[in-house]
Amino acid sequence: MTNTIKEDGSWVESELSAADFNELRLNKRFQVIARELSQYPSLPINQASSDWAAAKAAYRFFQNQKVDFKKIIEPHILNTSLRTKGHDRVVVVQDSSVMDFSKHSKTKDLGMIHTFNDGVELKGLILHATLALSEKGLPLGLLSESIWARKKQSAKGHEHTKVPISEKESFRWIEGLRSAHNLVHPDTEIVMVCDREADIYELFEEALDRGVGLVVRLQHDRVLDDEDYGDLKIYDRLGLEKISGYVQVEIPSSGHRSQRVAELEICYSKVTLASQPRGVKTSRVSQRSDIDVWVVDFRESSPPKGESPLVWTLISTIEIRDKKSALQIMNYYKMRWTIELYFKTLKTGCNIESCRMNDARKLMSYIGLQSIFAWRLLWMTFLNRHTPEASCETMLTENEWKTLWLKKNRRKIKSGELKPVPPEQPPSVYEAVRWIAMQGGFLGRKNDGEPGMISIWRGWLQLMSAVEVYEILTL
Structure with a gap:
C-alpha cells in the first residue's frame, strides 16, 4: 500500500472520497468531519472539532437520517478490495466484539450483551469485522463490517437448532466469507481464519463451494463418517494417528501464567464430517452433505507443574500433507491475533465506548467512521514492521x-x-x-x-x- 496521501495532504480524502449520502452538502460535510476527527480519534467530538460550530455540524451530520453505518464504511471497503490486487494470497480474519455502553443510560435502542444470574443486563452493541491482511500480516483494511443491537432469542434449546442458519446471528460468519470472496481480486487466493465460534458446518460447506481456504479453531467434537473406524468423533480419530513431529512455541506471560517455551506434539488427519450424525433429522441438517476436511492437533504433553497444557486443535479445508503444511495452518491461525489488536485499537485508541450519542443508530454511524481510523492506526503500526525502509x-x-x-x-x-x-x-x-x-x-x-x-x-x-x-x- 503506497501513495495513500493525496496532493491536498489528506489520506482521509483518498480513502473516503467515494462516500455518497445522496446529497452533495452531506458528502462535503462528511469529508470535513472525517478529516478533523481523524486527527484526534480518541477525543470526543466536541474536543476533536476545531470549534463549537464544527462540533455542532458533526452532531447534525450523525443525526441525519440519510447517514448510516453502511454508507460511511462502504468507500473504505471498496478501497480495501483494490488493495488486495497484486497479492498472490491474502489472509482474511473474522471476529466479533462486544461494545459496552451500559453506563450510558440515556442512549436509546441498545441491545443486551450480557445477563447476570440476578437478572441484571448489560447494554451495548455487537460489532463483527472481516479484516484483510497481506500474507506477511500487513492490514489491508476491512472487507465487511456489521453492527447490531442484540435482541433476546425467542427460540431456545432444541428449538433453536431448528431455526434456519440464515436467521441466526451466526450467519454473519457466512456473510463475511461471501463478502471476502466477492471483493478480493479474482487472481488472489483467500485463506480465512476464525476462532471457535465459527465452527459451523455450513461455513465449511460455503468455503468448499467457493474455493476459500478456511482455518477454524475446533469447538465441536463432531461425529465422523469413517469407513475404517465407524462413528468416531474427531478427537478419537486423532488419537489413532502417529505424532508427525514437534514444534516449540513461546507462550507470553499473563496474569496467572509465567512466560515459557512449550514443546507441542503435532498430529493431523483427513476426516469426513457426517452430515446427519446418528440419524439426526432437522430441516437444517437435511440440506447438508458429508464433507472432507483436515484436522491438526498441537498439544503440549508435558507442561510444567501447576500449568495447564497448551492445546490448539484446528480444522481446515486446506490439505495437510506433512509437518510443514501443518505448521503453515498454525501460522495462519496465529494471524488471527491481528483482529484482536484491531478491536483493542477501536476501544482503547479510539476510546469508542466513551461516546455518548443518545441513540444506537447515531452511535453505529460514529463507530463506522472510527473503525476506519482504527484500521489506519493499526496499519501504521504494522507498516513499520513490514516496510521500515520506505519513505x-x-x-x-x-x-x-x-x-x-x-x-x-x-x-x-x-x-x-x-x-x-x-x-x-x-x-x-x-x-x-x-x-x-x-x-x-x-x-x-x-x-x-x-x-x-x-x-x-x-x-x-x-x-x-x-x-x-x-x-x-x-x-
Whole structure:
C-alpha cells in the first residue's frame, strides 16, 4: 500500500472520497468531519472539532437520517478490495466484539450483551469485522463490517437448532466469507481464519463451494463418517494417528501464567464430517452433505507443574500433507491475533465506548467512521514492521513529517546545535513511527523492541496538536 496521501495532504480524502449520502452538502460535510476527527480519534467530538460550530455540524451530520453505518464504511471497503490486487494470497480474519455502553443510560435502542444470574443486563452493541491482511500480516483494511443491537432469542434449546442458519446471528460468519470472496481480486487466493465460534458446518460447506481456504479453531467434537473406524468423533480419530513431529512455541506471560517455551506434539488427519450424525433429522441438517476436511492437533504433553497444557486443535479445508503444511495452518491461525489488536485499537485508541450519542443508530454511524481510523492506526503500526525502509510520505503529509522532525530535534534546536529547518529528504517509515511513539512514551532503548499500538496513538495525538501550530506559523 503506497501513495495513500493525496496532493491536498489528506489520506482521509483518498480513502473516503467515494462516500455518497445522496446529497452533495452531506458528502462535503462528511469529508470535513472525517478529516478533523481523524486527527484526534480518541477525543470526543466536541474536543476533536476545531470549534463549537464544527462540533455542532458533526452532531447534525450523525443525526441525519440519510447517514448510516453502511454508507460511511462502504468507500473504505471498496478501497480495501483494490488493495488486495497484486497479492498472490491474502489472509482474511473474522471476529466479533462486544461494545459496552451500559453506563450510558440515556442512549436509546441498545441491545443486551450480557445477563447476570440476578437478572441484571448489560447494554451495548455487537460489532463483527472481516479484516484483510497481506500474507506477511500487513492490514489491508476491512472487507465487511456489521453492527447490531442484540435482541433476546425467542427460540431456545432444541428449538433453536431448528431455526434456519440464515436467521441466526451466526450467519454473519457466512456473510463475511461471501463478502471476502466477492471483493478480493479474482487472481488472489483467500485463506480465512476464525476462532471457535465459527465452527459451523455450513461455513465449511460455503468455503468448499467457493474455493476459500478456511482455518477454524475446533469447538465441536463432531461425529465422523469413517469407513475404517465407524462413528468416531474427531478427537478419537486423532488419537489413532502417529505424532508427525514437534514444534516449540513461546507462550507470553499473563496474569496467572509465567512466560515459557512449550514443546507441542503435532498430529493431523483427513476426516469426513457426517452430515446427519446418528440419524439426526432437522430441516437444517437435511440440506447438508458429508464433507472432507483436515484436522491438526498441537498439544503440549508435558507442561510444567501447576500449568495447564497448551492445546490448539484446528480444522481446515486446506490439505495437510506433512509437518510443514501443518505448521503453515498454525501460522495462519496465529494471524488471527491481528483482529484482536484491531478491536483493542477501536476501544482503547479510539476510546469508542466513551461516546455518548443518545441513540444506537447515531452511535453505529460514529463507530463506522472510527473503525476506519482504527484500521489506519493499526496499519501504521504494522507498516513499520513490514516496510521500515520506505519513505514516511506513504503515511504522513509533508507538514506532518516536518513537524515530527522539529519535535524530535527540539532540544538540539533550542541549544543551537541544529537550525529549525527540516531536511528536504523525508525520514523513513521506521524513523517516523519510532519518533511518533516516543511522543507517546516509547523510550526506544536497545531492548525495547518495536513500539506498540498505545504509544503510537498517544504520540499521534501529540503530533496532531503540533501540526496545527506548524501550519499556522508557515501560512
